[in-house]
Amino acid sequence: MSKRISAKYKIDRRVGENIWGRPKSPINKRDYKPGMHGQRRAGKVSDFGQQLMAKQKLKGYYGNISEKHFERLYTEAAKSKGNTAENLIGLLESRLDAIVYRAKFVPTVFAARQFVNHGHVMVNGRRTNIPSYRLKPGDVVEIREKSKNMALVLEALQLAERDIPDYVDVDPKKMTATYIRTPEFAEVPYAATMEPNLVVEYYAS
Template identity: 40%
Template structure:
């Protein structure tokens, strides 16, 4: 399946913010990529602004267009504000929660860990990154994988930022997905209403 594996700093510069996390190269070149990147650009159209916001969300969470569109359709059919429901669903993905718990340094690395069968949900191996977690499900590192350097390095270097919807036990290397987070709890700088407006056209 095609997935973006190109230069991440280039994408971050395109959106004007480090969407993949701290990036020293982004800080050095905080302007759009390309030959004319640091020149003043003409005003972006309303459609352009909406499209950019959708692309930002896609790259941030590592989804392809078809996946993102399908997720939006599901969000549209649920009760609540569509944009907020969409972000809640993105945050409930297994690869995202593995990243949030600090088991992996990035969402791409979290996706790899899930695909390579290093992650369990309620004690059973789950190798589907898009698996949607339900409240009170337990996410853990498989017993055989607890000594993996990549996981231990990530846990050691993670600031163990506390998210109110997650719990982590470093001794058992297990975390719990307590609930789908509210919009105010999600730190991503995404204007979800613009995405809703784009898909509603």
């Protein structure tokens, strides 16, 4: 099992939820935490514990990005005008790897990061290999010509387990995706309940 797949399953088990809605998640078979004491009744979780779990779940959802980078995104969201929780979601969803995943060019967020890293993606006609690259409304993401026939891509486009959100306009024939606008939290198709307000409380406390 690769480190990416192992990490993906580990996050699901740790938070006790199938956060990507994947049919192969171990939570579908065993909905308790890993380890010999995983089946014990969970005790009451403190406010801090709830905030920490909300942060770990949201951070893990986007490919388990580093704590340093996630905190930097929170700081930027807090300094921007408007609701900090909404701003944070907007920043996360504007990442290049997130849009590659939303466009269904790859099956998982982990695959999206690797796909971008390996140089299979262009933004506005220029090759871009930085997963955290910040997209602006109107930017066009395209799979490079030589990568369009990869089995990973062709299989992902056929997946029925998730829909493409309204803030991404995808042309499956050309394999392009236009980032239309920064989404609101309510528009983002999370498979599990996310609580960015608790993430804000975690960092603000």
